[in-house]
Amino acid sequence: MKALVVLFLVNLTALFAFGQNATEVLKKMDETIYAPKDQTISIKMTIYDKNGKSSVREANTLQKGYDKRIFRFTSPASQAGIGILSLPNDVMYLYMPAYEKERRIASSAKNQNFAGSDFSYDDMESKSYAEKYDAISLKNEGNDYILELKPKPTHQTDYTKLIITLGKDNYYPKKVQYFDKSNKQIKELNNQKIEKKGNYWVATLFEMKDLRKGTRTVMEFTSVKYDSGLSDDEFTVRKLVQK
Amino acid sequence: MRKLIVALIWLYVINSAIAQTDGQNWKGYLQPDYRVNLHNGLWLWSENRLTLGWNKSFEDKAKITTDIWFRTLGNPSDPNWIKLPEVREAKIDVYDFLIPKLDLSFGRQRIKWGTADKVNPTDNLNPHDLEDIWDFGRHKPSDAVVLKYYPDEQTKIEGVYLPFFQALNMPAGVYSTILMPDFSFPDSMTIRQKPGYPPLPLPSKIGIQVDTVILQYINPDFSAKNFSFAFRLSRQVKGIDLSASYHYGYDGIPVPAVANIALDSLNFLQNRSYISVTTQLIYPRLHRIGFDIAGNLKGLGLWGEACLTIPDKDYVLKVNTPDINQVIGIDLGIISEVSDSVIFRKNKPWLKYVVGADYTFENGVYTNFQYLHGFLHERTNKELNDYYLLRLEKRFLNDKLKLAPISGGFVINDYNDVFSNYAWMWIPECSYYPNDNTEISLGVKIIDGTGKGTFNSLKDFDECYIRVKYSF
Known part of the structure; x- marks a missing residue:
């Protein structure tokens, strides 16, 4: 009986330590992704349909810390000027020049595709993984960690599970697999061209595949600038409608 | 047509001259929009719209924005087919004007208030542009001075000065x-005799029927004293957007103020006389107190918006009756009278409001529901009807196709007799996006109803429409 109790305690301790480890890795991954104080990025987004036909969108984005992002299309003409402001407390605003004013985005809409791409509004939201997901398990696989995440009860998402492959050396995610309610993988994000720029690890090419539709979107950073001292004022509705 | 071609050449020359300069941006769209009556095959609407917008930013300090519409509207055989170019926007924005976080916007502009979807009770600074009644929420631009101050990231204080009056587009x-x-008139006129005249066997009332009505629109003077102004305080509190506003200004929809009646014919025997009425219409001044809220609850987008309208005085229709003695040619001491009618009472404000929600289901179906008490043109409590509006849409084929099979609404004019006073609209629409810049929309509008009410009168105008929009 004593042996059983000891075994149970050992298992519990191991489980606790294991879970904590996964959480720590998740935390380190967030710290790596969001290490720059701020980022100013120009983006080229190429959307491929299932026949391989492509269309290109261009955008600028500003990011500050974990939770403030402003994203704005610059082309094509039908999309130019459309902007999204992502703020803490699940607040997202959409600005459409034709509509002439900002509009709140309901969180139910965050699972929809963003501007015809394979990224959803949720994917584009500026929020750390740890804020949205709990780390469930961690595996070692060669030079990589395999991290399994489950959405927090407070986070409304169509994804029921995320499996992230990240480098042990830099904690930067290489691949993210997204699963639906039936535990079927529905999307896959591959981060490419991962390199260290200055003090920060960064991927400058992202490919999101929608496995259900056979489509994919490639997002490439055509220019990136770090720590230029962006003020909080840049991440306001004022700036969203001003540009 | 020649005017349109000259205008396009002129714009092309300007564009060529300056388009290469940094910081400038030309944009616009071309939109043909044709609608045909499903009952009789007659064209209801034919519009070709070309918009050209130019803007230039001066870093983060200022921005100039212009937008001009060129249009042909109506029957091509009509000499008024081509509309003159219309300046929809011509404004200068100066950021951090005088002090940090104070922005000035000066010139012709659209000032959009309210958080509801398209039908906004608090969006009254620009007069409504009802030219196309199906383009809800379209307003005329106004010449204005707008100051916006942002004391912190969550707060905005706006002050608006509108120097000139503008009527709405009907x-x-x-x-x-x-x-x-x-402008319905009483169906009878009271008559009596002055004392001291030989008594005549006159009826106490004579029935009247309006032959012709002439409307004279009396605009406020083009004077500095006829300005309007407004304030608005907006704040985000714990993820909820709140705002309160006050607006003192003219209503773009006139009210009858004086009706001069002229007798076309007089018939005491059949008790039916015919009259012509010349009605002077004035634009009332109103106080408007607004409030709106928008937020998010369990994935549901929610909004509410209300506007309390208080007339600045009693607005009474004064009726000047004709001198019957003069019509007869003998002074018989007959006096005719029609009671004045009260249009608005200062102490009888009315409240328009809208509440709505939208939700996107996991399968991508977007739904939007709004309950609206009081449509754009409805005023006074007895005129306000209830509108229940619903839209369901879903995108297919990688967002190339958008279907809205359920779109429309139900209008209730009188809850005590719903089946005699209602209207419904069904406006399914299919939009196709063959490329990034082109949108082709095809749809029908089916309207039916009974009783009084604006939308009931549209039931003979069921239509099929096609609209193509190319953005550049």
Whole structure:
């Protein structure tokens, strides 16, 4: 009986330590992704349909810390000027020049595709993984960690599970697999061209595949600038409608 | 047509001259929009719209924005087919004007207030542009000075000064009478004799029927004293957007102020006389107190918006009756009278409001529901109807196709007799996006109803429409 109790305690301790480890890795991954104080990025987004036909969108984005992002299309003409402001407390605003004013985005809409791409509004939201997901398990696989995440009860998402492959050396995610309610993988994000720029690890090419539709979107950073001292004022509705 | 071609050449020359300069941006769209009556095959609407917008930013300090519409509207055989170019926007924004976080916007502009979807009770600074009655929420631009101050990231204080009065645009073409204010007259006129005249066997009332009505629109003077102003305080509190506003200004829809009656014929025997009425219409001044809220609850987008309207005084229709003695040619001491009618009472404000929600289901179906008490042109509590609006849409084929099979609404004019006073609209629409810049929309509008009410009068105008928009 004593042996059983000891075994149970050992298992519990191991489980606790294991879970904590996964959480720590998740935390380190967030710290790596969001290490720059701020980022100013120009983006080229190429959307491929299932026949391989492509269309290109261009955008600028500003990011500050974990939770403030402003994203704005610059082309094509039908999309130019459309902007999204992502703020803490699940607040997202959409600005459409034709509509002439900002509009709140309901969180139910965050699972929809963003501007015809394979990224959803949720994917584009500026929020750390740890804020949205709990780390469930961690595996070692060669030079990589395999991290399994489950959405927090407070986070409304169509994804029921995320499996992230990240480098042990830099904690930067290489691949993210997204699963639906039936535990079927529905999307896959591959981060490419991962390199260290200055003090920060960064991927400058992202490919999101929608496995259900056979489509994919490639997002490439055509220019990136770090720590230029962006003020909080840049991440306001004022700036969203001003540009 | 020549005017349009000259205008396009002129714009091309300007564009060529300056388009290469940094910081400038030309944009616009071309939108043909044709609608045909499903009952009789007559064209209801034919519009070709070319918009050209130019803007230039001066870093983060200022921005100039212009937008001009060139249009052909109506029947091509009509000499008024081509509309003059219309300046929809011509404004200068100066950021951090005088002090940090104070922005000035000066010139012709659209000032959009309210958080509801398209039908906004608090969006009253620009007069409504009802030219196309199906383009809800379209407003005319106004010449204005707007100051916006952002004391912190969550707060905005706005002050608006509108120096000039502008009337609204009433519906065009076949829809021109749809929203016309009801100028119904009493069906009888009281008559009596002055004391001291030989008594005549006159009825106490004579029935009257209006032959012709002439409307004279009396605009406020083009004077500095006839300005309007407004304030608005907006704040985000724990993820909820709140705002309160006050606006003192003219209503773009006139009210009858004086009616001069002229007798066309007089018939005591049949008790039926015919009259012509010349009605002077003035634009009332109103106080408007607004409030709106928008937020998010369990994935549901929610909004509410209300506007309390208080007339600045009692607005009474004064009726000047004809001198019957003069009509007869003998002074018989007959006096005719029609009671004055009260249009608005200062102490009888009315409240328009809208509440709505939207939700996107996991399968991508977007739904939007709004309950609206009081449509754009409705005023006073007895005129406000209830509107239940619903839209369901879903995108297919990688967002190339958008279907809205359920779109429309139900209008209730009188809850005590719903089946005799209602209207419904069904406006399914299919939009196809063959490329990034092109949108082709095809749809029908089916309207039916009974009793009084604006939308009931549209039931003979069921239509099929096609609209193509190319953005550049």
